[in-house]
Amino acid sequence: MLRVPLFIAISLAIAFGGGIWSTLVALEATIGFGAIKLGAWEAFPQAQTINADPYAKSHRANAGKLLYGTAEGLTFTAAVDESGARLDGNCTYRMTGHTPPARLWTLFTNDAQGRPPAENAELPAALNSRTVLRGPDGDFTIRISASAQPGNWLAVAPHQSFRLVLTLFDTPTAGSSGLIDLSMPKLEKIGCGDA
Amino acid sequence: MLKILLAIAVGLVGAALLHLVIVLSLPYFSDRDAYSRVLSEGEAFTFHILDQKPDAAGLAQEDPFLETAVCSFDTEEHPARLTAGAGIPFWSLAIYDPASNETFSINDRTSSGGKLDVIIATPLQATALRKAMPEGLNQSILVETAQAQGYAVLRAMAPQPSYRPLAAAFLSSAGCQPAE
Numbered sequence: 001m002l003r004v005p006l007f008i009a010i011s012l013a014i015a016f017g018g019g020i021w022s023t024l025v026a027l028e029a030t031i032g033f034g035a036i037k038l039g040a041w042e043a044f045p046q047a048q049t050i051n052a053d054p055y056a057k058s059h060r061a062n063a064g065k066l067l068y069g070t071a072e073g074l075t076f077t078a079a080v081d082e083s084g085a086r087l088d089g090n091c092t093y094r095m096t097g098h099t100p101p102a103r104l105w106t107l108f109t110n111d112a113q114g115r116p117p118a119e120n121a122e123l124p125a126a127l128n129s130r131t132v133l134r135g136p137d138g139d140f141t142i143r144i145s146a147s148a149q150p151g152n153w154l155a156v157a158p159h160q161s162f163r164l165v166l167t168l169f170d171t172p173t174a175g176s177s178g179l180i181d182l183s184m185p186k187l188e189k190i191g192c193g194d195a
Numbered sequence: 196m197l198k199i200l201l202a203i204a205v206g207l208v209g210a211a212l213l214h215l216v217i218v219l220s221l222p223y224f225s226d227r228d229a230y231s232r233v234l235s236e237g238e239a240f241t242f243h244i245l246d247q248k249p250d251a252a253g254l255a256q257e258d259p260f261l262e263t264a265v266c267s268f269d270t271e272e273h274p275a276r277l278t279a280g281a282g283i284p285f286w287s288l289a290i291y292d293p294a295s296n297e298t299f300s301i302n303d304r305t306s307s308g309g310k311l312d313v314i315i316a317t318p319l320q321a322t323a324l325r326k327a328m329p330e331g332l333n334q335s336i337l338v339e340t341a342q343a344q345g346y347a348v349l350r351a352m353a354p355q356p357s358y359r360p361l362a363a364a365f366l367s368s369a370g371c372q373p374a375e
Contacts, residue, residue, distance in 0.1 A: 003198070007199065007201070007202035010199070010202045010203065011203075011205040013206065014202075014207060014209070014210055015205075015206045015208075015209025015213060016210075018206065018207065018210030018213075018214075019209065019210040019211070019212070019217065020213070020217070022214045023213075026218070027218075027221075048291075048295070048296070048297045049296060049297050050294075052296075054218055054219055055218060057294075058217075058219075058221040058222055061221055061222040061225040061227070061228040061295070062221060062225055062227060062228070064225075064227045064229050064232050064254075065229065065257065066229055066254065066263065066265065067295070067297075068287075068289065068300075069288075069290075069297045069299070069348075071287065071300035071302050071305055072287035072288075072289055072300050072350065103304070104284070104285055104352065104354070106258055106259075108258065108259055125259070126258075126259040126260065128260050128354050129354075131354065131355065165258075167258060169285055169287070170285065170287070170302050170304060
């Protein structure tokens with residue numbers, strides 16, 4: 001006798017629970033379709049335009065961030081290293097190479113929730129193209145670690161995962177679709193723990 | 196047994212439908228989107244300089260090297276004019292409609308003389324302006340927007356701490372007014 005209401009209750013619970021849960025997960029996990037992936041880095045050059053897909057529009061309406069216009073810059077983020085492992089504050093990473101052509105770039109870290117680093121003037125928590133030390137042919141090597149490193153050091157908080165945010169300013173990259181030929185810096189793990 | 200499978204299948208179809216409905220309708224109902232946040236920053240036609248930490252409206256300067264200011268405008272009655280000087284390594288401006296779609300963006304190299312001078316007008320106002328450009332607006336860049344409301348984001352770069360006062364002065368002297 002009570003089986004029909006029970007089936008209806010199951011259907012409704014799955015519909016509402018699953019619908020809301022899957023939406024939350026989808027909006028949290030991705031900024032949308034149309035990502036450009038270059039090694040560990042990904043960027044969404046269409047995210048701020050009217051051509052953005054419904055997921056991107058929904059994500060930006062929910063996140064409420066001020067995005068970069070096409071003439072301003074393009075933001076690449078990396079949550080994993082070259083081998084696909086999540087970036088971890090216990091490990092030391094080496095970022096080497098060139099950025100795609102841009103007038104300026106900035107590099108800083110976000111925590112897993114996407115919050116920028118706490119303003120700690122004591123540690124170099126952010127670098128840019130003017131302050132970075134370069135090799136003879138303009139390339140650079142940045143060590144990303146919680147403990148002090150020689151050369152270019154980007155400090156991260158220990159014991160938590162993080163994301164790298166590399167923003168290229170005034171770059172032809174933002175408007176180009178031939179992005180696949182461009183090379184981004186390589187991001188390798190060189191050790192974990194205190195070693 | 197067959198009935199419970201049917202109930203689960205119906206539930207999954209309902210979940211998929213609800214997922215699509217939420218994703219498609221969220222931009223119209225969200226009160227956390229960038230335009231709502233810019234509006235709750237305070238009065239329109241003023242550049243509000245953002246802090247490193249999220250303020251009451253939920254907006255923050257996201258890049259530690261980029262001082263950021265936002266201004267909401269409404270060109271229903273008069274066009275809006277955005278102005279700023281030069282003298283910092285990099286600045287950029289983006290104009291968005293209420294749905295946060297980019298309508299225009301510019302940086303210091305693409306502007307004339309490195310200075311910011313942009314007029315935002317509805318198509319009707321733009322036609323009137325082109326017919327008889329008032330003296331003093333000849334150098335301005337005229338941007339037509341389909342929607343009267345919107346917001347502008349102005350960013351000034353301070354690559355080193357010694358540039359911060361310059362960038363702050365650049366933003367605080369930037370103008371966002373109705374043009375008569």
